[in-house]
Amino acid sequence: MTGTDAWLGRKRFVDAGGARIAYVEFEGAGPPLLLLHGFTDSSRSFSLITSQLAGRRLIIADLPGHGGSAPGHDGWTPADLARQMSAFMTALDMEPAVLVGHSLGSMVAIELAATRPGAFAGLVLLAATLQPELADDHPVVVGVNALRDPIDPNAPFFELWHHCHPGVPETFLARLAEEAAAMPAHRWRAILQALRDCDLTEQASRIDMPVLIISGADDDLFSKAHHEALAAAFPDAVAMRLADCGHNPHWDSPKRVAAAITQAFPATV
Numbered sequence: 001m002t003g004t005d006a007w008l009g010r011k012r013f014v015d016a017g018g019a020r021i022a023y024v025e026f027e028g029a030g031p032p033l034l035l036l037h038g039f040t041d042s043s044r045s046f047s048l049i050t051s052q053l054a055g056r057r058l059i060i061a062d063l064p065g066h067g068g069s070a071p072g073h074d075g076w077t078p079a080d081l082a083r084q085m086s087a088f089m090t091a092l093d094m095e096p097a098v099l100v101g102h103s104l105g106s107m108v109a110i111e112l113a114a115t116r117p118g119a120f121a122g123l124v125l126l127a128a129t130l131q132p133e134l135a136d137d138h139p140v141v142v143g144v145n146a147l148r149d150p151i152d153p154n155a156p157f158f159e160l161w162h163h164c165h166p167g168v169p170e171t172f173l174a175r176l177a178e179e180a181a182a183m184p185a186h187r188w189r190a191i192l193q194a195l196r197d198c199d200l201t202e203q204a205s206r207i208d209m210p211v212l213i214i215s216g217a218d219d220d221l222f223s224k225a226h227h228e229a230l231a232a233a234f235p236d237a238v239a240m241r242l243a244d245c246g247h248n249p250h251w252d253s254p255k256r257v258a259a260a261i262t263q264a265f266p267a268t269v
Helices: 078-092 104-115 139-145 157-161 170-181 185-196 201-205 224-233 254-264
Strands: 012-016 019-026 029-036 056-061 097-102 120-126 211-216 238-242
Touching: 012 078, 019 078, 029 104, 056 078, 078 104, 078 185, 097 104, 104 120, 104 185, 104 201, 120 254, 139 157, 139 185, 157 170, 201 224, 211 224, 211 254, 224 238, 238 254
Parallel strands: 029 056, 029 097, 097 120, 120 211, 211 238
Antiparallel strands: 012 019, 019 056
């Protein structure tokens, strides 16, 4: 793809946790929102929602090994990524923050909230799960295991990988596919295996802060059962399933997602 990439031009970098972390920041009122994207995405994943959150301080990181961030020295489990993002928070002095995680980012967020509770004013879980439980024959597992370098960003696989409802900008999806395709196939498989082995039930039991759970009613990766398990783990949470949204509700309906976040965690002057 050619043309100016304004999002890429906004990126800053900081050394944290043994890795050079890329991030995008928007100045505004606090508490700041720290947004963590999903598997193979980057901070760009939240670019469609930033205008809906105008006036808030937003800090949107590329997770280690994603987008413009270096892999660092840890592995690929949510706990490994959380340790590096904890160092990122310290480097930017952003406490207390509202932690917003999508998919893989939500699992990293649960690890962070469990290990560093005083750092957060709240937790938002988008298309989240405590335990992915992806079988060997799941289309995502089959598709990722079939990837070979160099990965083609125009391959049909990305229609499955970035599945969303009509209306999401094609240029946005194409940029995401380019960034995901730049990740080596062995890293895709390593992260996927770490997710398949993950169970965050115990970590969730240690979290004591306001929680907002947002799932898409049409999520074909983490079904209604995953949503209900989260709601049971956080019985005091506000939990909602958005109609006409899939696994990426902040792409399908950024206005509704932003409104829910703002209502649960309003800005302070």
